[in-house]
Amino acid sequence: MADGYRLTNLFGGAVQCPLPATFADVSEIRRVPDNQEVWLDTNGLTSVVFDILERVDGMSDVDALQFHLDDITEESGAEIDGEVTVLMKGEVRFQKQGTKAYGLLATSLPGEKQRGRDNEPDFVALLLLLVRLVEQATDLIITVNVPHVAGTYDSGEVKPEQGRYGGLLLRGLEIREKIIEGFQIVDWGLFGED
Template identity: 50%
Template structure:
């Protein structure tokens, strides 16, 4: 049974999406037009892309990480969640884990290295393992005791496992629920009611699942 949206937010204005160029154009996807690239404001680590909602508090973080070897892909996803929340891991609640198919992402087999690398086969896109997760966590240490401290943060993850490249691509849509900016009675995940903010966060993640493409596979070349 899918999570449902509340009646009040169901009729809100839809988001508009624009192409986003990540890692110098090596990866592209559609992101909401009202999200700003944080690298235009401050330095962001080379392995990371960060976008912030100009009209709210939601953020989108993309990380290129070394592949995590666990007994299965779901355990790898849980490991990445644990790494994200760190000191609050004991208070994290995971509500949903699902396998998904990327809409435009194709696995590539490569031959050679560097400039001599040649693409010789494109494998069907559903061969790339990809998973989503919904979790909630209390505010992190940096958020506590400050203005706009959230009651909790919704974390919507997308994990793309690039086996041959020994890489995990992790997308996190972080949705703080700040008093006065959401209606508490509309959020009850035990009853599968996400409320408006998580509904929008889920829509953003779904758009990334549908649109993400890797344009330059040499981004993942192992030295």
Template identity: 45%
Template sequence: MVAYKSVPLFGGAIVSDLPDHFADVSKLREVPDNQEVWIDKDGFTSIIFDITERVGGPGTGPEIDGRALTTHLEELVGGDIDTTKVWNTAETEFTKLDGKYPAYTLFATQSPKVGKSQDNSSPDFTAIFTTLIRLEKLNTDILITVNVPHIQGEYDEEDIDLELGKQGKLIGDAVEYSARIWDSFKIKDWDLFGHV
């Protein structure tokens, strides 16, 4: 069973539970001020909290917010969008956030382009769980992304068949991490987002 710890993010303005075996990347290298990046000390999975300017038109709803989620995914994978497959999207509830802030989660996989040089450390594919929280009045989107690279020899290929719903251990862990974040994520200082 995974042990979790409550972690202050963005100088304590936000708190969230993260797996105990994840380390703060900013202690190893520079991270942009609008991001918090945590990486698995025992593997390759990372969890990124990203505060960005809100994308899309005014208003909210599955169509508007869905387009925003797609825009963020395209920015995330860059030129590899044509090798990215979205498996599903769902409305997401954050236990400690007022329900007036819509949130959505997208599950996608991104495969390397055919012909790209493959060395042993290149992933066969990367599973991506991106959760988007929409703070319309603050003109802010919060993205929480769990990236799960699947590198040959580091996972059991027999355990994964996404077409049949077989996710394997690494993706199963990422689902658990995401659910714990949804349950524990709390904004303690709204001044983090500036004044309206």
């Protein structure tokens, strides 16, 4: 695959998705749950996380998107009101798969688990995609995490709430678009189907 991306096999090849060639499988250095794939930029701090979760029933697709965002930010300890800001939300279509999905862009201040650590971010941009697989009773969540750590970006030029994204977030948006263009489920048996 040209342009610095490679077609990447996920979940034992059941899913294929273009990812930057500089991204590495985190499971090669630490344990990752079976329902998750985590890929990290070897030249930076951006990561892409793929989660296969039980479908959240009893709410609209947009509310399910918000539910999953809340779950992600709560895990990082950023659940205090005002620490998470949703900037964009809407419907998208995975081009190769032909599947409807929902996406959002949010920013999150560092949660308690991130505070005081090396490379503590000033904020993290979250590019979240939700694919609701009704027949499989599954929510597939794809999150592009873009930490903004002092010294890795020009804080005077980055104001996501004003549409000024800067290089790191623009790269995250590009990764999200490549995923939307090329994501494909090739083996539905991953979800318990024959």
